Amino acid sequence: MSNEAAVEPRWLSDEEQYAWQCYLHATTLLEDHLDRQLQRDAGMPHVYYGLLVQLSRAPRRRLRMTELAQNAKITRSRLSHAIARLEKNGWVRRENCASDKRGQNAYLTDEGMRVLEKAAPGHVAAVRAAIFDRLSPEQVGQLAEICQVMTEGLQPQGADLPWLR
Amino acid sequence: MSNEAAVEPRWLSDEEQYAWQCYLHATTLLEDHLDRQLQRDAGMPHVYYGLLVQLSRAPRRRLRMTELAQNAKITRSRLSHAIARLEKNGWVRRENCASDKRGQNAYLTDEGMRVLEKAAPGHVAAVRAAIFDRLSPEQVGQLAEICQVMTEGLQPQGADLPWLR
DNA sequence: GGAGAGTTATTTAAGTTTTAACAACGCCGG
DNA sequence: CCGGCGTTGTTAAAACTTAAATAACTCTCC
Secondary structure, eight states: OOOTTOSOOOOOOHHHHHHHHHHHHHHHHHHHHHHHHHHHHHSSOHHHHHHHHHHHHSTTSEEEHHHHHHHHTOOHHHHHHHHHHHHHTTSEEEEEOSSOTTOEEEEEOHHHHHHHHHHHHHHHHHHIIIIITTSOHHHHHHHHHHHHHHHHTTOOSSSSSOOOO | OOOTTOSOOOOOOHHHHHHHHHHHHHHHHHHHHHHHHHHHHHSSOHHHHHHHHHHHHSTTSEEEHHHHHHHHTOOHHHHHHHHHHHHHTTSEEEEEOSSOTTOEEEEEOHHHHHHHHHHHHHHHHHHIIIIITTSOHHHHHHHHHHHHHHHHTTOOSSSSSOOOO
């Protein structure tokens, strides 16, 4: 007698199912919207924009690849491709890491900084229009709290590698 | 004297910026997580799974392409590719629409239904583990409300076409 | 009834992401 | 010091998505 798949799964309640539907709609629509907005106004998708933002906030506008990947919640592989593209645009460049011969730093060029500064107002406006100008301050707090809880349950450790405990 | 780009944009407050960061982390981690879970357990990404769900809930397990695209919040182009792939797997098939010679219906095959039924428990468990088992009932309500508000501000009309008013 | 405009779905090409594999280096214990 | 194991970043190939163009059809209005 096995105990696998034996129990009836706990399906979602009506409220949960509804919330889930709302969540899926809202998140896909927003991501789509921001992708298009940034593609149009800055020539890059939202994720790439996020990378520039991360770099712009880092100490000397530079970060180790792995750290950048972790901050942006993407795999190192994806980051490699993204940085390659941004490098072609002249917005980012790579340099060897002094302390670790394997390491690479990505850094934001002056041109990249300019692109970012030019794109930022439009992007913030889009985010505002979609979220923060529509929610009450209480709701903003609730959203942060909810997302925090979700993130806690999802933090990966080996973002790229086979799932070795 | 032009009035374009003249005003300093309203940047996000600290609370807003924090909430936005949380949102981005949570949503990208979750989407990633579900994609992997479904890819592993059902051999398809989350979006494709969503298409099967939509079809399974539709009247005779079939929907017009456009309607399906709207429900799933994706472009018709993307849907075409997705259905082509699902068709190769034998999980979905197309048929001509009786009332409109341009139209196509996608319908879920018996095999597709079986795949869906086999994948559903694991998927629900993953969604539960990530969200609904972590949030209070109040938070679930808040989440639904917040996402609803967001969606209202984002509903597209011509999801695929050039943005003609 | 037919021209013009809009709709439906697909296709092609280019861009992005994933997966798995890999080369190169760092670190630790014997 | 060196063998094994983990880490860092990249890459090739396959899968997926996007953007733009297109064929086929419907609808409206004169």
